[in-house]
Amino acid sequence: MLLSPNKTLKVLAIGNSFSQDALEHLYHIAKSAGFEQIVLANLYIGGCSLETHWNNAKHNIFAYSYDKNVDGTWRSQENQTILHGLQDEVWDIITLQQVSGLSGIASSYQEEQRLSHLIGYVRQHTTNPHLKLAWHMTWAYQQGCTKESFANYGNDQNAMYEAIVQATQREIAANRAFSLLIPTGTAIQNARTSCLGDNLTRDGYHLSLNTGRYIAGLTWFRALTGQSIEQITYVPSAADIPVESLSIIKEAVNWAIQEPFVITKLGEREIR
Numbered sequence: 001m002l003l004s005p006n007k008t009l010k011v012l013a014i015g016n017s018f019s020q021d022a023l024e025h026l027y028h029i030a031k032s033a034g035f036e037q038i039v040l041a042n043l044y045i046g047g048c049s050l051e052t053h054w055n056n057a058k059h060n061i062f063a064y065s066y067d068k069n070v071d072g073t074w075r076s077q078e079n080q081t082i083l084h085g086l087q088d089e090v091w092d093i094i095t096l097q098q099v100s101g102l103s104g105i106a107s108s109y110q111e112e113q114r115l116s117h118l119i120g121y122v123r124q125h126t127t128n129p130h131l132k133l134a135w136h137m138t139w140a141y142q143q144g145c146t147k148e149s150f151a152n153y154g155n156d157q158n159a160m161y162e163a164i165v166q167a168t169q170r171e172i173a174a175n176r177a178f179s180l181l182i183p184t185g186t187a188i189q190n191a192r193t194s195c196l197g198d199n200l201t202r203d204g205y206h207l208s209l210n211t212g213r214y215i216a217g218l219t220w221f222r223a224l225t226g227q228s229i230e231q232i233t234y235v236p237s238a239a240d241i242p243v244e245s246l247s248i249i250k251e252a253v254n255w256a257i258q259e260p261f262v263i264t265k266l267g268e269r270e271i272r
Contacts, residue, residue: 008037016048021207025217032234049099054114097136101149104163109171134180139188145204182223183260190252194266210240
């Protein structure tokens with residue numbers, strides 16, 4: 001559990017549009033849970049891979065949209081560097097991830113030692129000696145998605161999910177650099193087994209603005225704080241997320257935290 005005594009949560013994501021999706025509702029979720037100081041940021045380049053992140057860090061390239069939220073509203077600074085993001089705050093947690101199309105290709109993580117180099121760079125330049133690193137395990141595309149990289153998995157959602165799980169187990173689970181795993185991909189896959197169905201994206205791969213992003217935000221909150229989500233009252237849209245869906249969403253998240261590498265068919269098992 002990473003909850004600090006004064007209920008502070010300071011998280012930086014080095015990511016892309018998938019971390020943008022995941023962070024969208026996290027501020028309000030944490031606020032609903034009683035957190036007093038919340039600072040969230042995302043170093044964003046659309047479709048950015050580990051290879052590109054490491055190249056940008058190594059050469060201190062001004063290429064990022066630095067999106068930050070300290071009061072419930074996201075604000076952006078353009079043409080920023082990874083170094084700027086690392087040193088802007090004393091971060092509790094920094095998250096890394098692979099670009100979605102390569103997320104299930106294990107060899108892409110450590111080719112030319114790019115992940116190890118990026119971790120080393122983060123450690124070298126962070127201002128918090130007690131920083132925790134987290135890995136964001138992303139989700140498989142919606143079935144029927146036309147994104148070109150879906151072909152890496154035979155245009156099959158289950159194959160993509162299983163490949164992401166295997167890559168994460170091989171490259172991340174045993175990597176002692178990471179203190180935390182955020183199993184967003186499993187939470188989404190769990191939810192897809194319910195009446196919510198395979199309707200959690202807005203374009204086949206980015207999460208739907210309310211339900212999909214809410215599932216991701218709750219997963220990040222559970223994974224990063226260790227706190228229960230049962231008493232959280234914040235909902236981004238009552239119209240899109242009716243009361244009867246909340247228990248399903250929270251069950252999907254709780255099972256993902258408990259069993260991050262296994263799809264749980266909701267309603268068939270009792271959470272321990």
